[in-house]
Structure formats: structure tokens, C-alpha cells
Amino acid sequence: MPPKPTDTAPIRFGFLLLPHFTLTAFSGLLDVLRLAGDEGDYSQPVRCTWHVVDETLAPVCSSSAIQVMPSEKLGDPARFDYLVVVGGLLHTGLPLSAAQKLFIQQAADKHVNLVGVCTGVFALMQAGVMHDHRICVSWFHYWDFVEQFPQADPDLIVADRLYVCDRRRITCSGGRASIDVAADILKRHMDQAIVQKALRILQIDNANPQTTPQPLPPGIAPDTHPVVRRAMLLMEQHMGKALTLDTLAGKLNISVRQLERLFKQSTGITPQAYSRGIRLRLAAWMLTHSTKTIAAIASACGFADASHMGREFRSTFEMSPGQWRSRAQLPASLLAAQNPDPVDYVSEVFPGRQDFH
Numbered sequence: 001m002p003p004k005p006t007d008t009a010p011i012r013f014g015f016l017l018l019p020h021f022t023l024t025a026f027s028g029l030l031d032v033l034r035l036a037g038d039e040g041d042y043s044q045p046v047r048c049t050w051h052v053v054d055e056t057l058a059p060v061c062s063s064s065a066i067q068v069m070p071s072e073k074l075g076d077p078a079r080f081d082y083l084v085v086v087g088g089l090l091h092t093g094l095p096l097s098a099a100q101k102l103f104i105q106q107a108a109d110k111h112v113n114l115v116g117v118c119t120g121v122f123a124l125m126q127a128g129v130m131h132d133h134r135i136c137v138s139w140f141h142y143w144d145f146v147e148q149f150p151q152a153d154p155d156l157i158v159a160d161r162l163y164v165c166d167r168r169r170i171t172c173s174g175g176r177a178s179i180d181v182a183a184d185i186l187k188r189h190m191d192q193a194i195v196q197k198a199l200r201i202l203q204i205d206n207a208n209p210q211t212t213p214q215p216l217p218p219g220i221a222p223d224t225h226p227v228v229r230r231a232m233l234l235m236e237q238h239m240g241k242a243l244t245l246d247t248l249a250g251k252l253n254i255s256v257r258q259l260e261r262l263f264k265q266s267t268g269i270t271p272q273a274y275s276r277g278i279r280l281r282l283a284a285w286m287l288t289h290s291t292k293t294i295a296a297i298a299s300a301c302g303f304a305d306a307s308h309m310g311r312e313f314r315s316t317f318e319m320s321p322g323q324w325r326s327r328a329q330l331p332a333s334l335l336a337a338q339n340p341d342p343v344d345y346v347s348e349v350f351p352g353r354q355d356f357h
Contacts, residue, residue, distance in 0.1 A: 010037070011189050013050040014080035016103070017070075018123060019095060020088040023062040025118040025178045029084065032182035035198035036190065047190055051080075055099045063088045074099060077107035082185065087119030087174075090144055101127045111168060115181065118174030125149050129169075132156075136164040136171040139214050142237055160233035162212045173214055183207035221266075227252055228266040231259065235275045239282050242275050242302045280316050283309060287325040294321045 013033060017026060030050060037048035052070045054060060059067035077083055085104065104127040107114060116124040121137060122145065124130050134156050137145045142159040145152070158164050163172040163181050172181045179199070184207065186195045199207060213229040216222065220232065234243065234251060248271065249256045263271045279301040286297045298309035306321075313321050 010046060011048045011186070012079065012081045013048060014077065014083045015050060015052045016054065016083065016085045016100065016123075017052060017060040017062075017068055018085065018087050018100075018120065019060060020063045020092050021060065021086045022088045022118045022174055023064050023066055024176070025120075025172070025174045026062070026068075026086045028176060029086075029117065029178040029182040031202060032179055032186065032195075032198050035201050036186050036194050047194070048186075053103075055097055074103045077103055077112050078110040080107070080112055082113045082115055083107045084115040084117060085120035085123050086117045087122055090119055090122070090141065096123050096126050104129060108168075113168045113170065113185075115185075116169075116171040117178050117181070118172070121145075121171045122148065124169070124171070125152070130171075133169040134158055134164045134166040134171075136161060136173055138173040139233055139236070157237075159237050160213055160230040161210060162208055162214060163210055165210060177208070179204065180208040180212070184210070224266045225262050227254060227259070228262050231263065231271060232274065235271075235278055238302075239279055240300055240302050242279065245271060276312060277316075279303065280309075280312060283313065283321065284317065284324060287321055294325075297321070 015026065015030070033048045033050055034043050038044040038046045051072045052060075052068060053072045053074055054070040055074055057070050057073065059069050061067050083104070100123075104114065104124065108127075108129040114124060114129060116122075118138070119141060121130070121135055122141075125135070125145075125148075130152075135145075135152065136158045139159050142157070145157065146154075158171075159173075161173075162177040163170065163184070165184065170181060170185070172178055179202065183195050183199060186198075195207075199205070211226070211230075213226050214233060216224065216229060220229065224232075230252060231248060234248060243251075245256045245259065249259045252259060254262075259271060263269070263274065267274060283297055283301045283303075286292060286300065287294070290297070292300070294309070295306040298304075298306045301309065303309035303312070310321055313319075313324070317324060319327070
């Protein structure tokens with residue numbers, strides 16, 4: 001456990017904001033530091049200090065077009081206890097400059113704690129400082145991460161929890177979870193009552209622990225057991241190669257029997273049935289939105305072969321995969337009259353995505 005700071009040794013935070021960074025992820029984490037860093041409502045950096053750093057002092061534009069001016073140039077990263085890299089929009093290419101990349105690498109070499117918030121974890125990966133560490137990625141960007149970093153160990157990618165702390169690496173899915181990360185960090189260094197007070201000022205009862213699942217998959221009741229929610233997210237991330245119950249239960253640190261019991265209580269069906277539904281839903285989407293052969297779709301969705309998928313597909317949708325694909329070419333008015341696909345929200349949840357791996 002890190003030592004508690006004295007009055008003359010505040011916790012030092014540096015923020016590296018990437019172009020089009022997510023404002024909520026930045027401001028949420030920073031406000032916890034601000035409120036816990038001083039007594040009263042004066043925002044003085046007593047227990048904590050923070051600086052936005054960059055290669056130049058030019059303003060950095062957030063994804064919402066609000067600009068933030070760095071207060072210091074990169075310099076020596078050892079002047080910080082924590083370097084927080086806040087990412088944003090992926091389609092901009094996350095242009096990590098050579099100087100920024102070197103700064104992150106130097107921070108790792110000098111044992112500075114590295115925090116990747118939102119798509120900031122992509123920058124940490126680009127800098128090559130995440131080897132042999134668990135990596136938290138938002139469910140929304142999981143497939144982007146797998147595509148961009150195919151060399152990453154899939155067993156170390158975590159997209160079912162809000163954030164992950166692994167030695168001197170902390171990675172966070174973004175959004176409101178940045179508040180939870182800030183609280184987790186500060187509780188290592190100062191009295192929990194101080195952190196709790198800061199959270200209450202932000203109208204938050206308690207910070208979420210690391211094991212808290214990321215947001216619900218579509219169509220799942222809010223009161224679904226957290227373990228079941230995490231199981232569902234894991235199933236979605238392994239649509240192409242279904243996890244065995246033993247493997248799934250192991251990732252959740254529970255027994256197979258307990259997983260089956262919780263799943264049945266929460267959903268009324270077995271984990272296997274839910275997993276099959278996910279893969280069939282993806283198959284239906286691919287039949288509509290891709291030109292892949294039925295055999296290729298069956299393979300991509302984790303079925304043994306086209307015949308296996310065909311049997312499961314007819315049992316669920318009362319038509320063959322070929323009929324489903326033909327149906328998708330019908331005029332919209334006629335398609336609506338024939339009871340259109342009730343599960344085709346993949347395009348809405350993952351806009352622009354053409355494939356899943």
C-alpha cells in the first residue's frame with residue numbers, strides 16, 4: 001500500500017489529454033481530486049496537485065469542442081506520482097506524437113503510475129507500456145481494440161468491469177467510471193472519510209469497486225445480478241468462439257453451479273441458451289448486413305458448421321438462414337408487415353462496424 005502523504009508531500013497528478021478527449025472522463029476524475037485535495041470549498045491543491053501537460057502549450061480540443069490549455073510542457077515525468085492519459089474519439093486516429101509516446105515510456109521506466117481513461121488505454125498500448133498487464137476497455141470499443149492490437153493477450157483484456165488496477169497500471173472504461181478510479185486512487189493515500197466527503201459533494205453515495213460490471217447489454221433488466229451482467233458481457237466478447245461454462249465461471253471467480261443458479265434466477269434461462277441467442281442474433285445481423293457466405297457466418301458466430309447454424313436458426317426464427325437473407329431484400333413496407341427482426345440493434349449499438357472477431 002502506498003504511503004500516506006504528509007502536509008508537504010501532496011499526491012502529484014499529471015494529465016495528458018489526447019485530441020478530441022472525452023470531457024466527462026477528464027472532469028470527473030479531476031473534480032474528485034479537487035474536492036478531496038482541500039478543506040472546504042476553496043479548490044486549493046493541498047493534498048493533491050494536478051497539471052495538464054503536453055508537447056506545447058496550445059489548447060487541446062475535447063470531443064465536445066471545449067478546449068483545455070496545458071499548464072506545463074512534458075518535461076520529466078518523474079515529477080508526477082500518477083500520469084493520467086485521457087483519450088477520446090477513435091476515428092481521429094488518436095495521433096500520439098513521438099514526444100508524447102516517449103513521455104509515457106519514460107514515465108513507465110521511472111515507475112510513475114500510469115492511468116488510461118476511456119480510450120487512453122489505446123495510447124498506453126501504442127506506447128508499449130502494457131505488456132503482461134490486464135487492460136480495461138469499454139464494451140463499446142472492445143472490437144476496435146482487438147482489431148488495432150491483435151497481439152494483445154485476449155485473457156488480459158477486460159471489458160466486463162468498469163476499471164482494472166494491475167500493479168502500476170490503472171485502466172478505465174471511461175465516463176462516470178473515472179470518478180470511481182479517482183476515489184480508488186485517493187483511498188490508497190488518504191483517509192477514506194475525506195474521499196467519501198468529496199463523493200457526497202458530487203452527489204454520489206459511494207464509489208463503485210473494480211468488480212462492478214459495465215453498463216447493461218440492451219434489453220436486460222437493471223436489477224439483473226451483477227455477476228450475470230458480467231457473464232453476459234463476456235459472452236458478447238466471445239461470440240465467435242463461445243466460452244465453456246468452466247472458463248466463464250473461472251473468469252467470474254464462481255463455481256459453474258453458482259453461475260447456472262444465478263443465471264436461471266435472473267433470466268429464466270441457462271447460460272448456454274443466452275449464449276446461443278447472442279450468436280444467433282449476430283448471425284441474423286450478418287445475414288442482413290454482409291455478403292459473407294452462410295458457412296463463413298456460421299464459423300464467425302461460433303457454430304460447428306452451416307448445418308448446425310441452420311438447425312438452430314430455424315428453431316429460433318422459423319426460417320432458414322437463406323430465407324432470412326432473402327427476406328432482408330424485401331421492400332420496407334412489405335418487410336414491416338412480415339414482422340421485422342426484433343433483435344437487429346447491432347447496427348445501432350456498434351455503428352459502422354462491419355465485422356466481429
